[in-house]
Amino acid sequence: DQQVKQNSPSLSVQEGRISILNCDYTNSMFDYFLWYKKYPAEGPTFLISISSIKDKNEDGRFTVFLNKSAKHLSLHIVPSQPGDSAVYFCAASVTGTASKLTFGTGTRLQVTL
């Protein structure tokens, strides 16, 4: 039972263009959502998050959008840079559960020159 789904295993985008990574969830109890970035042979690193009481959160080139009714969130990267090439994981948590995270399967982003 995959409660957090990232249906696109990979995405290729040209440098300077927008990257849009998508994530769907099924558990309506999730109230906090995070994106992590992972380079090969490294651990995931936190990128950006959003609470369920908001529909948008922005941090520099990164913006996360949340559509609660559709149980869908997306990460926008504008403009995309070669250093953004990595695997991006969507994760979700429920308040009061020791910040345990449920992860999606990840999307590999390749930013080409």
Next chain:
Amino acid sequence: NAGVTQTPKFRILKIGQSMTLQCTQDMNHNYMYWYRQDPGMGLKLIYYSVGAGITDKGEVPNGYNVSRSTTEDFPLRLELAAPSQTSVYFCASSYPQGAQEEGGKNIQYFGAGTRLSVL
């Protein structure tokens, strides 16, 4: 600060052997976690701890044991290793002591991982 440190980085085990994956954090975090990541999959929670002396099962605890005798250390023990335990293991921590618990909004910080093969 080193953050979350995992040792070893790589290990090959024979079926039936045992080993301990070490994890230590120097951020004075209350919460610690162990995840495994199989190829093409997301991270799955094995065990977690909300403080010294307190541990609880995650989604995939079978074949593993943990202990939390100090705030800093959270070792993961594999008894009778099986090929199904071939994976990359990540340790993480969150929620600084003395900070306000933000009801699940605490960011987790991860170690670099241990790549384990059981042959």
